[in-house]
Amino acid sequence: MQDLRIYTRLEVLLELRESGRHIHWSPSYRPAGILSGNHASKLRGSGLNFEELRQYQFGDNIRQIDPRTSARLKKPYVRVYSEETDRPVHLVIDQRLPMFFGSVEKTKSVIAAELAALLAWVALDSGDRVGGVVVGVNGIQPISPQRSANNVITLLEAIISANNQLSLVTDAEPSGSLFAQVKPFLSSLTNQSVVILITDIEGLGETDISELEMLQHKSNFVLFVVQDPLEANLSLAHGLSISEGKEQINIQVNNDNQQKYDALYQDKLQQLTLAMSGSSLPLGLLNTHDPVVNQLMMLLQGHE
Incomplete structure (x- = not known):
């Protein structure tokens, strides 16, 4: 039996449809009419x-x-x-x-999978066509939008397949930013499209934000970034055990390594924060x- 904190399963993502029925998109958070469905929309290209x-x-x-x-x-x-x-x-x-990392309750990959499922159900039940792109260690899998459960x-299922392939034992090469991998796909979309990107702080670079803003003139974008507390404060890792479900190791953090890591992470975070501060892209942090x-409902009510 898989640990649901590390990997997700279809029944978990299916159950989120009922939770999604209680979610209402707030105009104070969404970009002009995001996931508008059958109600009034101000999205470009209507x-x-x-x-x-x-x-x-x-x-x-x-x-x-x-x-x-x-x-x-x-x-x-x-007429x-x-x-x-x-x-x-x-x-x-x-x-x-x-x-594929999480220090508290779940991995970022599981949170991303659950968020994607929740948003997909909300969009479908609003009358929109739903599809997307799953980016995993073995490449990209596109799903054409349809108004169909x-x-x-x-x-x-594509999300679960990619999620369950994640492993600390892998020969996969670093693939750059998420945006770099999906840019050809995003560039092909029409002005009717709503695009929801779900990644972490490593998934986007400073230049990616600028390019996304340019694409936003054609399509409608919203960005969700999943963060783990340990990423922002490595000292929390001291004495912890790390596991990928089968094996585990204990972490001993020295001050030198902690300072180096914190400096790198904070620099990355600052770059993203500065890029987003002057950006019109809607951003949600999870x-x-x-x-x-609970997190999505708070975000859509306009809370951080």
Whole structure:
């Protein structure tokens, strides 16, 4: 039996659908209409659905006058449209080796998997098409967006497959930032798309934020970053045991190593913080110890 703190399973991700029914997206947090579904949207690139023909009224847009109908009835008639708010939602889920770490309750990779599942169910139940890209140690697996529970399950199965392949014993080479791997995919999306990236502090570089902002002029992005307390304070590791489910080692931290690691991590964190401070990208920070449902609800209410 797998340890659910280290690896996830399909039944866990399926159960999150019920929790997602209680989540409401707050306009104070989401970018203009994120995951808009069947309700009003301000997302760029919105489409229009034809509803009816009716006689022209003062204030109507004259560009919507239907010339054929108006000529036939000898009165001006306009074509009435409603805004089309259906959006393809693309979840980009980081399941690479840096995510395979957790010092408190769960690994970052498990938190990312649960967050992705929760967001996928919320999007589907809002009427949106859901798909995405799972990035793992063996490459990228894309799932085309569809308005279907079966398609969400296909996405979840891809997440689980990548998640369960994570191991401390691996020959996988470092693959650079998450953004570098998925940039060709992101660049191909239309202005109808909503993109949700789920990664950790290693998944994005300072230049990546700038490029994401450029892409945001075409698509709609939101970023979630999963953090572990031990990453920000290595002194917490002293005397702890680390395990990947089968074997474990005890950690002894000396001051020199701690200072070197803390300096590297804080420098990385500062770079990301500075990049995000001037960025229009919505950002949510999650930890590895609180339930994902509670964290997402707090974020969407506008709390840190």
